[in-house]
Amino acid sequence: MLTLSNLSKRYSNGHLALSGIDLSVGPGEILGVVGGSGCGKSTLLRLISGLETPSDGRIEIGGSPVSGPRDEVGFVFQEPRLMPWLSIDDNVAFGIRHLAREERDVRVREALVRVGLAGFAGHWPRELSGGMAQRAALARALVGRPQILLLDEPFSALDALTRNDLQEHLLDLWAYDRPTMVLVTHDIEEALALSDRIVVMQPAPGRVQVTVTPPLSRPRDRASLEFQEWKRHLLAELHHSFVRPARQGDERFPAAAI
Structure with missing residues (x-):
C-alpha cells in the first residue's frame, strides 16, 4: 500500500531532517513511529501526505508516486x-x-x-x-x-x-x-496499544533504528507482564537511539518479532 524508498529530506537552510528511510506499510496495517525530538517524525508524515517534497528517494501509494496531496x-x-x-x-x-x-x-x-x-x-x-x-x-x-x-x-x-x-x-x-x-507519537504505551508494528527513530538526521512487531493480541491488556516488558524494551531502544548506531535487534527480543 505505502512504500518509502531511500527517503531523505534536506531543508533550504542545509538541515538534514531525514536520511535513507526505507519502509513499507501494508493495507490495513497500523504503523507506530516513535522517537525523540529532532527525529523528523512530523516531517515524515508531511512527506507521505504530499505537503512537502523529498530531497531524495521515492514515496509510492499503491505503486503510484506521491507528488502532492491526494x-x-x-x-x-x-x-x-x-x-x-x-x-x-x-x-x-x-x-x-x-x-x-x-x-x-x-x-x-x-x-x-x-x-x-x-x-x-x-x-x-x-x-x-x-x-x-x-x-x-x-x-x-x-x-x-x-x-x-x-x-x-x-x-x-x-x-x-x-x-x-x-x-x-x-x-x-x-x-x-x-x-x-x-501514527507518530512520543508515547511508547500509546504506540504499543495501537500499533501492529513500531518504528523507533534515531535523530540528527532522522533514521530508522529498529522496527519491531510485538506479538500482542487485541484487545491489548496494558497491565499484562508481556505488554510491560515490551514497553521497557522500547523505552530502552528510545534511550539507545541517542547514543549508538542503528541495529536490527537483540537476543532478548528475537528477530522473529522484529
Missing part, C-alpha cells in the same frame, strides 16, 4: 485546527466541498456518528471540549474515506483519561473499514 490520504494533526467561523458540520465537510450537497451531507452525518458527535453538528468549535474537538478533527479526516490515515501525535495535548478513551475509540474507527494508519 484524496486517499487523511491527516490528523496535533491540534484539532478547527476553523472557528464554521460550525462543526461545516468543518467536517470542508475537504469534500467538491461533492454534491446530498452526498456531502450523508458523509458528514456518518462521520459525526462514528466519532460520537452526532448531536453537535450545528455547534461551534468554541463550544467543544478538547477531546470533542479532536473527535471532530478525526471526523474531518474520515469523511473523505481515506485509504491511508496519518496521525501526528493526535492526543498529546489531552489529559490521560481522555487520551486513553480516544485511543480505544480510534481502534474502533479503524476496525470499521481498516485504513492503513501511520
Whole structure:
C-alpha cells in the first residue's frame, strides 16, 4: 500500500531532517513511529501526505508516486485546527466541498456518528471540549474515506483519561473499514496499544533504528507482564537511539518479532 524508498529530506537552510528511510506499510496495517525530538517524525508524515517534497528517494501509494496531496490520504494533526467561523458540520465537510450537497451531507452525518458527535453538528468549535474537538478533527479526516490515515501525535495535548478513551475509540474507527494508519507519537504505551508494528527513530538526521512487531493480541491488556516488558524494551531502544548506531535487534527480543 505505502512504500518509502531511500527517503531523505534536506531543508533550504542545509538541515538534514531525514536520511535513507526505507519502509513499507501494508493495507490495513497500523504503523507506530516513535522517537525523540529532532527525529523528523512530523516531517515524515508531511512527506507521505504530499505537503512537502523529498530531497531524495521515492514515496509510492499503491505503486503510484506521491507528488502532492491526494484524496486517499487523511491527516490528523496535533491540534484539532478547527476553523472557528464554521460550525462543526461545516468543518467536517470542508475537504469534500467538491461533492454534491446530498452526498456531502450523508458523509458528514456518518462521520459525526462514528466519532460520537452526532448531536453537535450545528455547534461551534468554541463550544467543544478538547477531546470533542479532536473527535471532530478525526471526523474531518474520515469523511473523505481515506485509504491511508496519518496521525501526528493526535492526543498529546489531552489529559490521560481522555487520551486513553480516544485511543480505544480510534481502534474502533479503524476496525470499521481498516485504513492503513501511520501514527507518530512520543508515547511508547500509546504506540504499543495501537500499533501492529513500531518504528523507533534515531535523530540528527532522522533514521530508522529498529522496527519491531510485538506479538500482542487485541484487545491489548496494558497491565499484562508481556505488554510491560515490551514497553521497557522500547523505552530502552528510545534511550539507545541517542547514543549508538542503528541495529536490527537483540537476543532478548528475537528477530522473529522484529
